[in-house]
Amino acid sequence: MQSIEQLQNKVVELFNNLQIDRNPENLYQPIDYAMSQGGKRLRPLMVLIGNQLFDGRIEDAMPAALGIEIFHNFTLLHDDIMDNAPIRRGFPTVFKKYGPNTAILSGDTMFVIAYEHICKSHPDILIDILHLFNKTAREVCEGQQLDMDFEQRTIVGIEEYIDMIRLKTAVLIAGSLEAGAIAAKAPLADRKKLYEYGINLGISFQLMDDLLDTFGDEKVFGKKTGNDIVTNKKTFLYIKAYEKADAATKIELDLAFNLTNPEQKVSRVLELFNQLNIKPETEFMIEQYKNMADNFLNALQLNPLKRSMLEEITTKLTNRKV
Amino acid sequence: MQSIEQLQNKVVELFNNLQIDRNPENLYQPIDYAMSQGGKRLRPLMVLIGNQLFDGRIEDAMPAALGIEIFHNFTLLHDDIMDNAPIRRGFPTVFKKYGPNTAILSGDTMFVIAYEHICKSHPDILIDILHLFNKTAREVCEGQQLDMDFEQRTIVGIEEYIDMIRLKTAVLIAGSLEAGAIAAKAPLADRKKLYEYGINLGISFQLMDDLLDTFGDEKVFGKKTGNDIVTNKKTFLYIKAYEKADAATKIELDLAFNLTNPEQKVSRVLELFNQLNIKPETEFMIEQYKNMADNFLNALQLNPLKRSMLEEITTKLTNRKV
Numbered sequence: 001m002q003s004i005e006q007l008q009n010k011v012v013e014l015f016n017n018l019q020i021d022r023n024p025e026n027l028y029q030p031i032d033y034a035m036s037q038g039g040k041r042l043r044p045l046m047v048l049i050g051n052q053l054f055d056g057r058i059e060d061a062m063p064a065a066l067g068i069e070i071f072h073n074f075t076l077l078h079d080d081i082m083d084n085a086p087i088r089r090g091f092p093t094v095f096k097k098y099g100p101n102t103a104i105l106s107g108d109t110m111f112v113i114a115y116e117h118i119c120k121s122h123p124d125i126l127i128d129i130l131h132l133f134n135k136t137a138r139e140v141c142e143g144q145q146l147d148m149d150f151e152q153r154t155i156v157g158i159e160e161y162i163d164m165i166r167l168k169t170a171v172l173i174a175g176s177l178e179a180g181a182i183a184a185k186a187p188l189a190d191r192k193k194l195y196e197y198g199i200n201l202g203i204s205f206q207l208m209d210d211l212l213d214t215f216g217d218e219k220v221f222g223k224k225t226g227n228d229i230v231t232n233k234k235t236f237l238y239i240k241a242y243e244k245a246d247a248a249t250k251i252e253l254d255l256a257f258n259l260t261n262p263e264q265k266v267s268r269v270l271e272l273f274n275q276l277n278i279k280p281e282t283e284f285m286i287e288q289y290k291n292m293a294d295n296f297l298n299a300l301q302l303n304p305l306k307r308s309m310l311e312e313i314t315t316k317l318t319n320r321k322v
Numbered sequence: 323m324q325s326i327e328q329l330q331n332k333v334v335e336l337f338n339n340l341q342i343d344r345n346p347e348n349l350y351q352p353i354d355y356a357m358s359q360g361g362k363r364l365r366p367l368m369v370l371i372g373n374q375l376f377d378g379r380i381e382d383a384m385p386a387a388l389g390i391e392i393f394h395n396f397t398l399l400h401d402d403i404m405d406n407a408p409i410r411r412g413f414p415t416v417f418k419k420y421g422p423n424t425a426i427l428s429g430d431t432m433f434v435i436a437y438e439h440i441c442k443s444h445p446d447i448l449i450d451i452l453h454l455f456n457k458t459a460r461e462v463c464e465g466q467q468l469d470m471d472f473e474q475r476t477i478v479g480i481e482e483y484i485d486m487i488r489l490k491t492a493v494l495i496a497g498s499l500e501a502g503a504i505a506a507k508a509p510l511a512d513r514k515k516l517y518e519y520g521i522n523l524g525i526s527f528q529l530m531d532d533l534l535d536t537f538g539d540e541k542v543f544g545k546k547t548g549n550d551i552v553t554n555k556k557t558f559l560y561i562k563a564y565e566k567a568d569a570a571t572k573i574e575l576d577l578a579f580n581l582t583n584p585e586q587k588v589s590r591v592l593e594l595f596n597q598l599n600i601k602p603e604t605e606f607m608i609e610q611y612k613n614m615a616d617n618f619l620n621a622l623q624l625n626p627l628k629r630s631m632l633e634e635i636t637t638k639l640t641n642r643k644v
Contacts, residue, residue: 024464108400109464119453
């Protein structure tokens with residue numbers, strides 16, 4: 001079995017060797033631009049980890065690792081159009097740099113390239129990988145739609161929100177782990193446990209992201225905090241605050257979210273969030289999903305070395321500094 | 323073997339039974355809207371014809387027929403955003419009716435649904451169908467990019483233009499025929515001949531479309547002619563006119579294409595096109611591609627019944643009234 005560091009090196013190598021050089025240049029250059037900006041490469045790492053947990057051959061998991069990461073980057077291209085996002089990973093988004101039409105079409109092409117890689121999976125596992133990938137891709141689209149729907153609504157329930165982040169974020173993390181397990185020909189029951197582990201991990205990961213955007217240490221978090229507040233994003237924190245607030249505090253929240261000066265707005269919303277104990281509420285929720293993930297981890301009955309590998313990645317994702 | 327009419331009925335039935343009813347409604351309702359507008363359903367018919375030519379079982383070709391038509395409709399959703407197109411098949415485009423974000427995301431979802439259908443192909447043929455579908459989907463994206471690139475350029479060569487319509491239109495017609503043949507387990511050599519037949523048929527089909535948009539009988543053509551001229555579209559006619567024109571006539575063409583009154587513009591461009599013999603030039607080119615298609619048809623050595631089936635569809639596509 002390989003260590004997380006070894007797997008990470010494999011992933012880096014995999015994407016360094018990725019060739020996106022074909023004509024027409026106006027189609028492929030933006031893809032190269034998007035893929036060469038890196039990012040955490042978390043999902044392909046998950047594929048390789050899922051594979052190593054069941055003593056698979058790394059090479060068998062490579063097509064899914066490549067396909068899933070390219071798919072993930074495709075969704076970012078299209079999401080950035082829908083969200084009118086100017087910056088991604090410190091660079092102008094494809095949408096901003098090349099325009100929406102390029103972001104649409106280069107994105108579509110990335111989706112095909114993702115399938116091309118998926119289809120290089122060993123014939124023995126191809127159909128299982130494809131079914132998982134199709135299902136996951138569709139759910140990610142559904143999650144993005146729900147996210148956009150919520151923007152238009154005044155009230156969103158906690159359960160609805162969790163379901164949205166499950167679809168938008170968690171299924172791809174879970175699917176990555178399971179794809180690796182499929183490539184290792186793991187038993188179906190184990191695959192499903194690993195998948196559920198991934199779902200709960202993914203949800204706690206997204207909740208942590210929500211928490212960090214508001215309460216994170218900018219130096220550690222790596223980006224400016226308060227952005228979700230400034231943009232009135234319906235995060236777990238936002239929804240929980242409205243759920244807990246009495247009628248008078250709801251009015252205060254409305255007033256705060258309507259402030260036009262960003263600094264005043266962030267500071268006033270933070271005051272109300274603190275008054276409503278939103279930080280411990282969110283931490284409690286993250287703990288709950290981590291515990292559920294742990295239950296599936298226990299059910300997998302991995303040997304200590306493998307267990308610590310999964311725990312290491314869980315810690316990385318959900319114990320980031322607040 | 324089934325007749326074209328029987329196959330057409332199968333196709334109609336196939337799409338009448340297509341269920342697109344899932345949540346979130348804002349994602350799936352636009353898909354249902356797009357898919358229920360019909361259209362010629364030419365590509366699934368091609369899949370079934372390709373299948374019957376090699377005595378396949380119709381059911382084996384159904385997944386590809388569905389997948390390819392849904393893929394085709396997905397490309398229309400995204401193309402309509404890029405082309406800012408208000409109307410498709412007599413109805414507002416998804417882009418106009420629901421906005422660009424919905425057209426992007428519902429389109430992406432249709433692409434996944436297309437793959438879901440493709441993946442229902444019999445395991446014996448799945449990998450061949452997938453490779454063909456991946457290759458075709460990528461080429462269609464490349465064709466759309468070239469089409470957009472050409473809009474920004476002043477000079478486009480005939481060869482470049484033919485290559486663009488090969489990618490944007492012909493490969494999907496050729497791919498449809500070959501997918502049907504794959505589902506019938508036709509020999510590779512025959513599949514390739516049928517594919518090349520489809521490429522040449524597809525190119526002549528698109529050239530005929532160019533011709534009809536300018537010289538068609540509106541009553542027979544079913545839509546207003548002259549639209550390509552009004553929008554300065556770089557069609558075969560446009561490119562050929564500039565290729566044949568001497569320096570003085572090029573200036574006349576520039577002046578004509580710069581007229582702002584649509585009727586004056588169409589009438590003046592038509593005058594110049596007639597002066598340059600563009601109609602017979604285009605008809606000659608269509609004939610050439612039909613002849614090349616015929617050569618591949620001959621090479622297939624089909625029995626008379628099957629041959630006449632292919633000829634019937636060729637006639638339908640390329641002998642439309644001018």
